[in-house]
Amino acid sequence: MIAIIGGGICGLGIGWRLAQAGEDVTVYDRGVAGMEATWAAAGMLAPQAEAEHGEEALLPLALESRAMWKEFAAELLAVTGIDVDYREEGTMVVGLDRDDVEHLEHRFSYFQSLGLDVQWLSGYEARKREPHLARAVGGAVYSALDHQVDNRKVAEALRSAFVDAGGTLKENVEIIGVATAAGRVSAIETADGSIETDTVVLAAGAWSRKLGGLPETSRPPVRPLKGQMVAVQMEPQYPLIESVIWGPGNGVVPSIYLAPKSNGRLIIGATVEEMGFDIDLTAGGVMELLKLAWDMLPGIYDLPLVESWAGLRPASRDDAPILGPTPTPGLILATGHHRNGILLAPLTAKAISDFVRQGEVGSSIKPFLLDRFEKAVTANV
Numbered sequence: 355m356i357a358i359i360g361g362g363i364c365g366l367g368i369g370w371r372l373a374q375a376g377e378d379v380t381v382y383d384r385g386v387a388g389m390e391a392t393w394a395a396a397g398m399l400a401p402q403a404e405a406e407h408g409e410e411a412l413l414p415l416a417l418e419s420r421a422m423w424k425e426f427a428a429e430l431l432a433v434t435g436i437d438v439d440y441r442e443e444g445t446m447v448v449g450l451d452r453d454d455v456e457h458l459e460h461r462f463s464y465f466q467s468l469g470l471d472v473q474w475l476s477g478y479e480a481r482k483r484e485p486h487l488a489r490a491v492g493g494a495v496y497s498a499l500d501h502q503v504d505n506r507k508v509a510e511a512l513r514s515a516f517v518d519a520g521g522t523l524k525e526n527v528e529i530i531g532v533a534t535a536a537g538r539v540s541a542i543e544t545a546d547g548s549i550e551t552d553t554v555v556l557a558a559g560a561w562s563r564k565l566g567g568l569p570e571t572s573r574p575p576v577r578p579l580k581g582q583m584v585a586v587q588m589e590p591q592y593p594l595i596e597s598v599i600w601g602p603g604n605g606v607v608p609s610i611y612l613a614p615k616s617n618g619r620l621i622i623g624a625t626v627e628e629m630g631f632d633i634d635l636t637a638g639g640v641m642e643l644l645k646l647a648w649d650m651l652p653g654i655y656d657l658p659l660v661e662s663w664a665g666l667r668p669a670s671r672d673d674a675p676i677l678g679p680t681p682t683p684g685l686i687l688a689t690g691h692h693r694n695g696i697l698l699a700p701l702t703a704k705a706i707s708d709f710v711r712q713g714e715v716g717s718s719i720k721p722f723l724l725d726r727f728e729k730a731v732t733a734n735v
């Protein structure tokens with residue numbers, strides 16, 4: 355039996371691919387599958403608009419996974435009947451004052467230097483595309499290839515696809531630790547005793563580092579990074595915006611974004627906070643989100659506020675995922691996806707299930723093995 359610890363988008367996606375291939379696979383979640391970061395996310399699939407200095411190694415992986423999304427969504431619809439609201443209107447990043455616009459021009463040249471397919475729009479052109487944008491918008495970058503999904507529907511679809519393909523889902527079962535014998539994985543431990551297994555995929559999101567029994571050399575350096583979000587409700591037939599829109603941030607919200615879903619929910623995110631496992635909403639966080647969103651899209655003022663929540667991104671030391679084998683035979687990692695776990699889900703599912711079945715590390719995930727952190731330390735000595 356293959357044991358997957360964590361039933362978020364990573365664990366369920368890998369489990370689905372393994373079950374489809376006829377493997378005996380069980381996903382364990384200490385709560386209800388899909389209800390942590392996977393539920394809290396905004397569902398953006400935007401490697402171009404989110405490309406940042408220092409994350410160049412991540413870009414090819416992110417672009418590869420983005421290219422897999424259309425088929426992934428179609429396959430989920432075909433096997434479960436659940437439409438995950440894959441939308442292809444693209445993503446826009448706007449500048450609101452002269453400072454912003456100049457900064458955005460620099461980002462635009464950076465995007466171009468990476469060979470990304472992006473377009474510069476004047477304020478007028480940006481408003482032609484999205485007429486409800488504030489008059490202050492003075493310029494924008496449009497990325498036609500950056501899309502989005504409804505991540506909550508993805509979780510629901512993956513859960514059902516996994517079980518229909520023959521996978522076993524055990525919810526409300528916390529895995530306390532991993533046991534080893536002669537240096538390799540031999541079992542997982544629960545409060546009710548141990549379960550024998552020689553293959554464990556650790557996909558426990560922000561909690562991955564906390565699992566008991568892990569040899570130090572195999573413990574992924576993952577920490578929680580809090581994100582607060584709010585949602586307002588638009589008229590689904592008359593949405594204020596059609597595409598995802600990013601704008602300038604402020605303090606605890608480094609950049610504001612708006613992600614409109616087909617059911618009229620408009621997600622506004624997100625704070626980025628080093629607060630451990632705290633997921634309390636704060637007045638300051640919610641105020642910043644609403645104020646920044648209102649600056650960019652004044653029409654939200656009269657919309658009903660329908661939800662507010664916070665989630666924990668599983669962040670690694672270099673903000674890239676940690677994928678593949680560890681020095682402990684039988685222990686495989688699929689964690690540390692930070693702010694890109696929805697985007698990277700199709701690729702993670704394929705690459706990790708291939709590794710479990712064939713034992714070979716695919717070329718896409720080679721730069722994202724756990725041993726890169728050890729190499730970085732050695733290089734700095």
Ligand SMILES: Cc1cc2nc3c(=O)[nH]c(=O)nc-3n(C[C@H](O)[C@H](O)[C@H](O)COP(=O)(O)OP(=O)(O)OC[C@H]3O[C@@H](n4cnc5c(N)ncnc54)[C@H](O)[C@@H]3O)c2cc1C
Binds near residue numbers: 560624664
């Ligand atoms: C506010 C916010 C906005 C985001 N927006 C986006 C976005 O627009 N696009 C994007 O690509 N990504 C986004 N992300 C990131 C994305 O949500 C995560 O990278 C992704 O969901 C991680 O998936 P996961 O399966 O690794 O973790 P999770 O979804 O957190 O799942 C981990 C699971 O493991 C379980 N678990 C933990 N410990 C144990 C244990 N000991 N035993 C059993 N089960 C255990 C938990 O209960 C949980 O269900 C966002 C994240 C946040 C917080």
